[in-house]
Amino acid sequence: MQKKNRRWPEKIKLLLLCTGLALCVFSGAVLSTPCHAQTLVKPEVVLPAHYPYGFNGYGHIDAIDSNLVVIDDAAYRLSPTVTYSTPEFPNALMTDFLPGVLAGFLTNARNEIISLWLIE
Numbered sequence: 598m599q600k601k602n603r604r605w606p607e608k609i610k611l612l613l614l615c616t617g618l619a620l621c622v623f624s625g626a627v628l629s630t631p632c633h634a635q636t637l638v639k640p641e642v643v644l645p646a647h648y649p650y651g652f653n654g655y656g657h658i659d660a661i662d663s664n665l666v667v668i669d670d671a672a673y674r675l676s677p678t679v680t681y682s683t684p685e686f687p688n689a690l691m692t693d694f695l696p697g698v699l700a701g702f703l704t705n706a707r708n709e710i711i712s713l714w715l716i717e
Contacts, residue, residue, distance in 0.1 A: 647687045648714055652701035655716065661694055666710060668700065676709040683715040 656669035666673050683689040694700060699717040702710045 644714075644716070645684045647682065648684075648701075649703065652714065653704045655699065655701035658694055658696050658698055658700055660696055661691065663691070666694075666702075666713070668702070673702070673704070674707075674709045676705060676711045679710055680712045681715075682712065689715070 654668065656671075659667040659670060661667070664675055666675055681689040681691055681694060683693050686693075693715060694713055698715060701714040701716055703712045703714075705711050
């Protein structure tokens with residue numbers, strides 16, 4: 598009787614160990630797969646040569662001021678050194694970015710917008 602009672606906890610330990618290892622292998626495989634969501638590209642629009650190939654995001658501007666921009670209902674902080682570009686002018690002004698226009702943006706590591714690019 599004593600031998601049977603010892604086997605049961607050993608089987609549970611083995612099952613938990615195997616489950617933990619399987620979970621580690623699975624999570625490592627999922628987290629190491631390449632992610633293509635880092636750069637968004639809107640291929641149906643022909644962009645000028647001075648525009649980047651892709652953006653961290655794009656959408657319609659809902660509101661904009663010197664510190665904050667709202668794009669498709671998501672608020673983003675503007676970097677203190679934010680730059681603005683339009684198809685005609687690589688160094689445009691913030692006043693060119695009115696609510697309703699379509700714009701692409703690039704962000705820094707703090708998720709602040711470092712550049713806004715007028716698309717339409």
